[in-house]
Amino acid sequence: MNLKIEEYASLKTMNTMGLESVARYFGRVESLAALQEALVFAKERHLPVIPLGEGSNVVLGESLDALVLLIRLKGREIQESHNGSVLLKVGAGEHWHSLVCWSLEQKFYGLENLALIPGCVGAAPVQNIGAYGVEIKDRFVSLEAVDRQTGESTTLSAEECAFGYRDSVFKNGLMDRVIITSVTLRLSTTLMPELDYGALKEKAEGFAGEGERPTGMDICRAVCAIRREKLPDPQVIGNAGSFFKNPVVSEEHKVALKDKFSDIPAYKVSEGWKLAAGWLIEHCGFKGCLKKDGAGVYDKQALVLVNHGNACGKDVLLLAEEIRVAVKERFSVTLEIEPRIY
Incomplete structure (x- = not known):
């Protein structure tokens, strides 16, 4: 065997948000052979496979009925x-x-x-x-x-x-x-x-x-x-970096927003006009907010959702949805979550 499989492994230290998550099966992949063995293992058990690198762009659920693979293919x-x-x-x-x-x-x-x-x-x-x-x-x-x-x-x-x-x-x-x-x-x-x-x-x-x-x-x-x-250091405050994509709107939508909010940042791109998601979130009053469960918005950059220690993936996603609803109501803009959700 090129791969060692663990059962019920904690992933808290393997995601930069520091969310507690337990994988039904877990393996560390350091070779192509190990990866191929892992895929056979998962296929035989009808398990989904979740690859992780540094865990920096994911929101993990509390319990993952899957084979989680820490990819450590070097060179x-x-x-x-x-x-x-x-x-x-x-x-x-x-x-x-x-x-x-x-x-x-x-x-x-x-x-x-x-x-x-x-x-x-x-x-x-x-x-x-x-x-x-x-x-x-x-x-x-x-x-x-x-x-x-x-x-x-x-x-x-x-x-x-x-x-x-x-x-x-x-x-x-x-x-x-x-x-x-x-x-x-x-x-x-x-x-x-x-x-x-x-x-x-x-x-x-x-x-x-x-x-x-x-x-x-x-x-x-x-x-x-x-x-x-x-941006906060994940070693100090759990975070996944930018949590939302900067939305792109039409010329007509940009003009309408500029009429209401003259200082709204907008940058011309090939698809239309890119808005600063952090500005939208901040102007909905979320910058620096902190929920009782530990989920919050970074006080220096509203684009970053943070975990002050005790939040789980569900807590972070509830806050994200609250933000999305507020931005949609005020600016008629739909924010898209950037990290992968498991």
């Missing part, structure tokens, strides 16, 4: 390096921020704006993670995944992944059908800084020093500093 392999670019294959269980820092140490550029995003590499394409003007799809080449039913490996291109705003085929047509085992990215050996987002340019120049151009590491440090100012 960083330079597959190709020429003409100023590098093809880098990374195991799905590698820690994302550690990969960003390592790539910069190797003088491979392109991930610096995505620093400090919590989670593992395998989760990045599912969410099409993005920050400060960059998304993983901008660096993505392909990925390898295992079919949950057959155990066979397959390779998917960027086109096949159907990336969108915090979206991909893994949230749609391939949802719960495959488990990602590795991701291949194309990075550059020349820094081409993306500094158009808000205060990032000023912050990065501050790290670089007077008269100096920011290095990739300066940009990474600037991104980390900005994120730490806005």
Whole structure:
């Protein structure tokens, strides 16, 4: 056996919200063979399979009648390096921020704006993670995944992944059908800084020093500093990062909102106008709120729901629904929850 199976395992320390959750079966996957064994185990028992990386984008129920797999497939392999670019294959269980820092140490550029995003590499394409003007799809080449039913490996291109705003085929047509085992990215050996987002340019120049151009590491440090100012550390306050997607509305809807709320932030995107979900939530009075069960909204960023210690998944979702109803009533905007709910 390449896999050890535990029964009735607590997942409280395996999700960044710190929600108490018990898995009927649990296993740690460190090889392709172990993953394939796990899928056979689950199939024989007619169990759903729940893969976890860092547990940073999930809301777990109190009891999961499933096989929960902690994906720890490691490895960083330079597959190709020429003409100023590098093809880098990374195991799905590698820690994302550690990969960003390592790539910069190797003088491979392109991930610096995505620093400090919590989670593992395998989760990045599912969410099409993005920050400060960059998304993983901008660096993505392909990925390898295992079919949950057959155990066979397959390779998917960027086109096949159907990336969108915090979206991909893994949230749609391939949802719960495959488990990602590795991701291949194309990075550059020349820094081409993306500094158009808000205060990032000023912050990065501050790290670089007077008269100096920011290095990739300066940009990474600037991104980390900005994120730490806005987002709570899961080691201190349980959270899953941004809990809602920033909604996109039509031109007509944006104009109507601007007539009523002149200071509402709105940014032009290809699909229409993107609104700041955190602003909507804050202006419904939820910023800093705390429920008796421990669920609450972070006092520095209303987009982040938090667990002050005793909340369960149901408590968090009840608060999320209260927020969604209030935003819908006041702004006629429907907020979409970003984390996966189990």
